[in-house]
Amino acid sequence: MSTSVMDHDRRAAIVSLHFSCSHASHIMAYGKLLRELGFAVSFVLEERYLAFEDSFAIEDTISGRGYCNNPGTQQFDLVVFYNSAVKNHSLASALRERGTTVLYVFHEPEPINSLSVLRSEGLKKTVRFVLSSLFSIRTTCTSSAVIVCSSYGRALYDRGYQRFNSNVHVLPLLFDDEIGQELFEQMRSHKRYLGFVGTACKSHGFDVFVEFAKYALRNGSDIPFVIATWVDLSSLLQSDQELAGFVEQGRIRMQHGRRLSNDEINQHYMECFCIWNVYRRSTQSGVLPRSFMAGTPVLASRVGSFPEEVQPGFTGEFVDVNEDPAAILATVQNLRAHTADYFDECRKRFLEKFYFRANRNQLTEILESTSISKSIAKTIPTGTHQRRA
Numbered sequence: 001m002s003t004s005v006m007d008h009d010r011r012a013a014i015v016s017l018h019f020s021c022s023h024a025s026h027i028m029a030y031g032k033l034l035r036e037l038g039f040a041v042s043f044v045l046e047e048r049y050l051a052f053e054d055s056f057a058i059e060d061t062i063s064g065r066g067y068c069n070n071p072g073t074q075q076f077d078l079v080v081f082y083n084s085a086v087k088n089h090s091l092a093s094a095l096r097e098r099g100t101t102v103l104y105v106f107h108e109p110e111p112i113n114s115l116s117v118l119r120s121e122g123l124k125k126t127v128r129f130v131l132s133s134l135f136s137i138r139t140t141c142t143s144s145a146v147i148v149c150s151s152y153g154r155a156l157y158d159r160g161y162q163r164f165n166s167n168v169h170v171l172p173l174l175f176d177d178e179i180g181q182e183l184f185e186q187m188r189s190h191k192r193y194l195g196f197v198g199t200a201c202k203s204h205g206f207d208v209f210v211e212f213a214k215y216a217l218r219n220g221s222d223i224p225f226v227i228a229t230w231v232d233l234s235s236l237l238q239s240d241q242e243l244a245g246f247v248e249q250g251r252i253r254m255q256h257g258r259r260l261s262n263d264e265i266n267q268h269y270m271e272c273f274c275i276w277n278v279y280r281r282s283t284q285s286g287v288l289p290r291s292f293m294a295g296t297p298v299l300a301s302r303v304g305s306f307p308e309e310v311q312p313g314f315t316g317e318f319v320d321v322n323e324d325p326a327a328i329l330a331t332v333q334n335l336r337a338h339t340a341d342y343f344d345e346c347r348k349r350f351l352e353k354f355y356f357r358a359n360r361n362q363l364t365e366i367l368e369s370t371s372i373s374k375s376i377a378k379t380i381p382t383g384t385h386q387r388r389a
Contacts (some may be wrong), residue, residue: 013077017064017085019048021230021259022198022286027082029174029356031059033363039078046085076100078367081139083107089138096142101370104143105171106136108283109153120227123190129267140164144370147171150284150305169366173286174356175293184295184346184347187270191339193226193253194332195272197265200231200256203281204350205301205321214242217251218333223332228268233255269294273339274332275333277305277310278321292350297342299332309353314345332384 012034014027027049031041042060043049054196068087071094079095081088112133118171118309132147140146145167148154154170158237162168190329200206206229213225225246227233233256237244245254255264270277275291275298282304291298292309297317300306310316317335319328337344 008202010039010077011042012080013062013074014080014082015044015064015075015088016049016082017044017046017087017091018070018083019046020083023083024049025176025262026179026286027061028082030082032176033174033356033360034078034080036357036360037364037367042074042076042093044079051341053109061181070152071095072098072320078103080105081143083133084136084139086135086247088135089142092139092142096144096257101367102143103147103366103370104136105147105149106140106153106157106161107149108132108262109136109148109157109161110283111156112137115139137161137164145366146367149173151308152305153283156283167369169226169361169369170257171366172354173289174285175289175350175354177286177293177351178262179270179293181347183270188295188343191273191343192270192274193268193326194222194230194274194276194299194336195226195268196276197226197228197268197272197291200227200229200233203279205276205278205280208278208321209276210236210240210243212325213252214246216329217246218242219329221329221333223336226254226268226272227252228255228260228265230259265290266294267298272296273374274299274316277301277306277316278319278328279306280321282306289354292346292354294337294356295343295347297339297346298336299328299335309349311345314342315349316342316346364377 016023016027026042031043034041042062042095044062044064046064050061062074068091068293071091075098076095078101080090082105096102112130119352128314136373140161143165146165147169148155148157149172151170157168194344196206198204209328216223233254237247243252269291273296273298275287277285277288277298277300279285279301284305288306288309290299292315298310300318300325301321302318310318312318317331319331
């Protein structure tokens with residue numbers, strides 16, 4: 001199927017008016033999938049995306065600020081709003097008035113009065129969550145359909161938000177295959193680390209990871225650890241001399257305090273035999289599918305959508321955030337001793353569930369539930385498991 005813009009008679013836009021570096025890969029994957037469904041695709045983005053992601057530099061990008069001020073400059077048949085933002089509702093309303101079909105990807109449909117956010121995030125982030133949820137309600141009311149990213153997310157949505165829009169569908173977090181089978185095979189025998197990759201925060205159990213790493217190394221474990229996060233951990237290193245000592249010795253490798261490129265992030269996943277997903281709170285984790293992309297199992301808690309994705313002995317193992325560190329270490333050591341049993345299963349799970357081409361039929365069904373149901377392309381290109389150039 002040709003993807004030249006001149007061959008398309010329908011136009012779509014992926015809109016993200018709130019910058020989130022972790023969403024960049026998902027946005028690109030949605031764009032690629034919509035192109036394969038026959039749309040000419042543009043990206044309406046908050047300006048910081050353009051500096052963060054080199055891949056957007058070669059795409060059809062539009063300033064989010066400029067487009068919100070004058071949405072009549074370009075007409076789209078379909079617009080996908082990818083995350084919560086202050087101006088989503090007003091822009092979505094203007095587009096609907098022009099006959100545009102609007103989809104909203106609702107990532108965190110937790111009830112707005114949930115106490116779990118306050119317990120796991122603290123007051124400041126709870127206030128931000130409440131405001132984000134209010135913006136999401138307004139966008140949900142305006143949308144032609146709503147997408148949630150897991151069965152757990154669907155259950156949350158049904159409890160708290162279905163009265164605002166009942167046309168809701170489950171579509172997992174989408175990725176292109178940014179690693180590819182060849183690189184996966186090359187790295188199969190080079191997976192050494194137990195890694196924490198992502199935002200270092202309480203809800204992600206970062207404090208538990210640090211204490212566990214120190215416990216393991218203090219008690220003679222030869223497991224090498226890695227921490228890769230944009231969060232600046234300088235103050236933690238100053239206050240925790242034991243952690244700083246392990247970092248200085250090279251027993252905990254640490255990269256922190258700046259945004260990591262996609263290639264850097266994926267390299268960490270490929271070098272790990274296991275990734276930390278022992279979270280206190282999660283609806284669905286973008287860390288998990290990216291880990292599976294690299295063929296790397298996860299160590300997870302039984303919260304959010306993790307029970308949907310983690311199959312002990314195949315794609316990861318479960319522990320509890322409050323579990324004794326000796327018990328966690330025993331689980332990790334057993335996983336490490338049998339890592340080869342996990343790699344292919346994780347990679348298979350990614351290709352079957354999170355790879356954008358695996359979701360072609362699901363997105364087609366979602367579009368058919370709206371007014372933009374005609375002429376959805378049905379032919380899947382060959383080589384669906386190969387990384388695209």
